[in-house]
Amino acid sequence: MPYRSLSEDDALEDFIAREITLDGVAKRVHAGGAGPAVIVMTEMPGISPHVARFARWVRDAGFSVYMPSLFGRDGALPTAEEGTAVFRRACVSAEFRAFAGGASSPVTHWLRSLAKLAHAECGGPGVGAIGMCFTGNFALSMMLEPAVLAPVLAQPSLPLDNPAGVDVGPAELATVRDRLEREDLTVLGYRFAGDRFCRAERFAALSQALGDRFVGRVLPDSAASPDPPPFFRAVVASPHSVVTAHLIDEAGQPTIAARDEILSFFTCRLSRDRV
Helix, strand or coil: CCCCCCCCCCCCCCCCCEEEECCEEEEEEEEECCEEEECCCCCCCCCCCCHHHHHHHHHCCCEEEEEEECHHHHCCCHHHHHHHHHHHHHHHCCCCCCCCCCCCCCCHHHEEEEEEHHHHHCCCCCCCEEHHHCCCHHHHHHHHHCEEEEEEEECCCCCCCCCCCCCCHHHHHHHHHHHHHHHHHCEEEEEEECCCCCCCCHHHHHHHHHHHEEEEEECCCHHHCCCCCHHHHHHHCCCCCCCCCCCCCCCCCHHHHHHHEEEEHHHHCCCCCCC
């Protein structure tokens, strides 16, 4: 993948910006690549250069990437001021359940429809999905769509007011666990040990709900980049973004190992040999 600066806005010119209307709601989706589809859901505060880099890694691994614009300014380097404003708007948006938990965020219905569309367009055995931070648990809710076979939860952070909460309703969780057992599927999860927004209690709750179908990886804080973008330094203020803002792009780094495991997970689950 050609070098791109992570310290300036990303034009995203190597993706096709599509306006996709599903369930009566239109959203911009940055798409590109070939092969089975993977839905890449951005972390707060939007599709940053780091999120776009991860999407390109997925694309270069042989997948069609669908990267929906859910909040923020697409391609923007997340400054503390702009990122905080985006975060505050998302917290009161009707599309998200930032607090309380106990039910899926309404936007997950649209995302499930996107997964169904992506599967129809790209073929293969199914679709992969990765949620990050604010969207972390969305990949779990998307398992209610039969096309989704490979869900990844990267530092799932909702609900913000309950460290042991899960942004999925009990009935939905039970349905997802039944499907995981019936189809022999797993859910991957990643977090840093000292993450203030995705704490050990959340992974414990996911393990209790999903049993050994949830495979949680906890990285040491020392594995996080010490020089993330301004929003992550000033607002997040802890190791947080495993495969984006806090990833260290060097061979042998735990965050690179996490990235490679995710790509291998997609390859294994979405291989056309499984059709």
